[in-house]
Each structure stands twice: as C-alpha cells, then as structure tokens.
Amino acid sequence: MREAVDEFASHLAQVRNRSAHTVRAYVTDLVSLLDHAVRSGGSSPADLDLAVVRSWLARQRTMGAARSTLARRAAAARTFSTWAHRHGLLPIDVAAPLASPRAHRELPTVLRADQAAALVEAAATDAGPTDARPTNAHPVEVEPTGGAGLATAHPSGPSQAAGPAAAEADPVRLRDLLLLELLYATGVRVSEVCGLDVADVDSGRRVIRVLGKGSRERTVPYGVPAQRALDGWLRHGRPRLVGPHSRNALLLGARGGRLNATTARRIVSGYAEAAGLPRISPHGLRHSAATHLLEGGADLRAVQELLGHSSLASTQIYTHVSVERLRAAYRQAHPRA
Template identity: 70%
Template sequence: MREAVDDFAGHLAAVRNRSAHTVRAYVGDVVSLLDHAHRMGCAELPELDLAVLRSWLAKQRTMGAARTSLARRAASARTFSAWAHRAGLLPADVAGALSSPRAHRDLPTVLRADQAAALVEAPGRFAPAVPPSPPAEGPSRPSSPAREGSQSSTPDGKGPQPSSPDGKGSRPSTPTDDGSGPASPGSSDPSPAADGVAEAVLLRDRALLELLYGTGVRISEACGLDVADVDHARRVVRVFGKGGRERAVPYGVPAQRALDEWLRHGRPTLAAPHSRDALLLGARGGRLNPTTARRIVGGYAAATGLPPISPHGLRHSAATHLLEGGADLRAVQELLGHSSLASTQIYTHVSVERLRTAYRQAHPRA
C-alpha cells in the first residue's frame, strides 16, 4: 500500500500538476483511509470497498471533523480510487458512489470602503501590532493555497502547479524571511541605518496593503511577485495563480504611488544578494513570507481599531466593492482568477447595499 501511495503522490504532482499543498492534503487523507482499512482487516489494496470508505468517513465524523473536512476527504478518496482503478490496482472504482456532506459556506468577512482605505493608509500613522518572529528559509515562490475561500490548504482540484508550488516553474530560489522590524527586540537606541530599514519596511507595508486591496490577489500570489511582473506603464501586474494560470490584473493610482515609493526608496535599502528579483522583501532581504504578510495585515488592522481582517479578507473586500460599484461578475471572476463563476457568486450575497440601491431605482413601490 505504501508503494501505491507514493505512486499516487507522484501522479498528482507530475501528471495532474497539483500544488504542494494539494498533494500533501490528498496524500494525508489517503494514508488515513488506508490505515483505517488495514484496521478493518483489508490486507491488500484490492480488498478496499465502499463499506470501508463509508466507515472511514463515519469515524471521521464521530471524531468531530467538520463538514468541509469530510467533503475534502471524500474528494480525496474518490480521486485516489479513480486513479487506482485506472492503474489496475483496484478491480473497480469503489469510491465512485461515495457521497459526502455538502460543505457549509460562510459568507466572507469584508470591510467597508472607508475601513479598507484606513487600513491601507495605516503604515506611517500606526505601528503594526505584531511581535517579531524568527525568519523562515524556503523556496522563492510560496506555494499557492489550494483553496480559495480560505485560503486553507485543502485540495480544490483546480488546475496544475508545474514545477514549483506557485506554478511559476523554474525561477531561482530566493530565501524568505519574516519581514519583522529592523532592530532587535532589546535595542533601545537604533542607529541611522536601522532607522532607514524601518522606513523601508513601512514603505513595503504600504505597498503590500495597496497591492492586496487594489488588485484582490491572493497573499501567496502577492508574495510570489517579481519586480518584472509589474507593468508600470499599463498599471498591470502579471500574476501566476492556482494551477500556474497566468492573468493580468490592473491596479489603481494609489497602488502605483505606493509601488513607486517602495521600488525607489524602500527596496534598495532592504535588498541583498539573495533578494534576486523578488518584489516584496522582508527586513533581512529575503522574499516576504506569506505568514509574515498575514501578521502585517492583522497588525495594522488591530492598530487602526478595525475588525480582525486577513489578507484574504482584503481580497473579499476588493471583490465586494467592485460588485457594489457596478462591475460585471465575469470581470470580477477574471480579476480574482476563479476558474468557476460559482466561486465568484458568493460575493453577490455580500452586496446587500447594491441590491437595495437597485430596488430603490427600479421597483415602482420602493
């Protein structure tokens, strides 16, 4: 069975071109399934049947797994079963008839337009309320989360991820760092050099926030950008999203100003030999880590007195404000990089004010 799991992981990565997060999630689910099957007396993979699959899901439910987790694990089981049948490891696709609970989908949390404006303008007015954390070393392009609403790492089965988790393939590796402040926690008399780094970090934070809200890109996509991905003349950023799908996303004048300030006065201060082409850098010169970027967004939200918000919350806010401003749903789908319009339609449930406006304008009894 171990060999089958290894072959399945290779199939997901090499043939289906799934992201590292997706492969990890699928393989973890399959290992759990096969362990449960072994405990039920299935010594060989061909002995796996629908009853074992249902027993496995029932056990997960009794252990407190959420509906979304059960839906994901059922999807993993179906994918594995179909692959094993095609590979001749199973006499039939035993999971073809496996049903799963429909995942509950919460409405996304969004900021009002004035709250979003206050957040992106916070750098320079407030210090981010985040503690320093140790740097993390890793590949240049952070892997894209496998799920959109969440940005959780559950598999969504969407698209390929070629040779690196982010789908951009063969770009050279750049260490990531935590992007925390320039001075050590115990320093009390920062040097002029430290002041320069602190100012550069603020410019970086402003560029990050303007980019996230101005384009609606995912946090992994923002941190994975290179300098060459920004087309200043057309005010467009080239983004490689889930499955390595490339799209061009426009950004506005405020984001352009923030990026120009960062590239002219901030990035040169933080840049190091290992920075290479990364657009957003941490305080130590490595590519900005998505985990740190989430802390930055949450820290400024706390300092500004806003509700708790994540980078994905800014993405939700951008999509909602676009729809409330009259943008076409298909256009918003393209901007967000959704492969299915169903993923974009959730934002129509958030735009209640837009519905009220349309009602007042169109209904004769309004």
C-alpha cells in the same frame, strides 16, 4: 500500500498540477483511509471498497470532523479511487458513487470601503506594527540590476511617492504600504502577492502578472494609489533591504529575503488592530476587493477573471455578501422590515 501513496502524490503534483498544499492534504487523507482499510482486514489497495470508505468517513464524523473536512476527505477518496482504477490497482472505481456532505459555506468577512481605506492609511501615516527592523538599511536612490525597467517609469521625486517624506521613510513601512495596497487593489491571494518578482510588474500599463493555483497565469490591473506605493517602495524601500538572498523578489522581509505569507498575514492583522478595525486577514482583503467591485457595478465574469477562480460558482458568493448587506440595511431602516 506505500508505493501506491507515493505514485498518487506524484500524479497529483505532476499530472494534475495540484498545489503542494492540496497534495499534502490529499496524501494525508489517503494514508488515513488506507490505515483504516488495514484495520478493517485489508492488505492492499485492491481490498478497498465502498463500505470501507463509508465506514472511514463515518468514523471521522464521530470523531468530530467538520463538514468541510469530510467533504475534502471524500473528494480525496474519489480522486484516489479513480486514479487507482485507471492504473489497475482497483478492479472498479469503488468510490465513484460516494456522495460528499455539503459543506456549510459561511459568508466571508469584508470591510466597508472606508474601513479598507483606513487600513491602508494606517501604513501611510506610520501608524501600526511591523516586523523586525532591518539591520542593513541604508539610503539608496537607484534600483539595482533587474528592476531598471520599472525604475525608468517612476516619478522623478519623492514627493510623488506614497506616504510623507518617502525618501526618509522606514523601508519596512514602505513595504507594508505596498503590500496592503496590492492586496486590496488587486484581490490577489497572499501567496500570489508574496510570489511576485519585480519583473512581474508592468508599471506603464499598471498591471501585475500573477501565477495562481494550478500554475495558471493571469494579468491583474491595479490603480494609481498602488502605483504610488510601488514607486515609493522601489525607489526608497527595496534598495535599502535588498541582500544576497533577495534575488528578484518584489516584496522583501526585514532581513532581505522574500516576504513570506505568515509575515504578510501578521502585517495585515496588525495594522487592522492598530486602526481599530475588525479582525481581517489578507484573504479578507481579497473578499473585500471582490465585494466592492461587484457593488460598484463590475461584471461577475470580470471579477472571476481578476480573482483567478476556475469556476464562476466560487465568485458568486460575493453576490450573496452584497445581498446580505442590502438585507441588513433594509432591516435597520424600513419601518415594516
């Protein structure tokens, strides 16, 4: 069975082009399913049948698994069953008739536009936590090799960069400001913003090139405030943090390596707490950006393209958020609500 698991993992990663997170989750689910099959008397994938899959899911539910978890595990079982049948490991696609429990989809937490602005301003006004202070910070005014194309498009003086006295500002603060601006301005995922290289930014057209889920590439625009934050970071922040491990990464950690998603989440939540805002994550800023676009009149298909959703159904949840806000305002203000 171990060989089947390894081949299935390779299929997910190389043929289906699934993310490492999805591969890990599906493989974990499959190992659990096959272990259950062995306990039920099976000895190979060919012994798997619909009854075994259903009893496995029932056992998961008895152990308290959430509906969303059960839905994912059912999807993993169906995907493996289809693959195993095509490769001759199963005589029939045993899990094809399997129905998934519909996961309860909660409305995402979003900030109001003024709250999102306050979050970004918390970094611009030097109010809020950061990660460890850099030990190699030194004043440099010229972007190193690899970022020259962007440097030539920058404004000529620090007064045009984001934040007060950008040339003297803490480089980590400049990095934090750019992180917050990009997350809210573009609605990209935290993994996508951390994966940006300097060359992925076209400051002339004010767009970034993003590599999203399934290695799908898309171009996302950003606004003037984010451009100012980018100018300040590339002129007065990144050169002071850049080190031997920086390579072409746009956003750097305090020690010069590529900023990781865990640190980015901590930065966002820390500034939100410092500004007295509701608890928010980078994904919450993504929700906020999408909601504000739709409330401002953006087309649903355009928002789908910006967010990198493969299905319009994923984007439609933001219309529910807007409706819920309208309903809440109605209940609060209408005398016969």
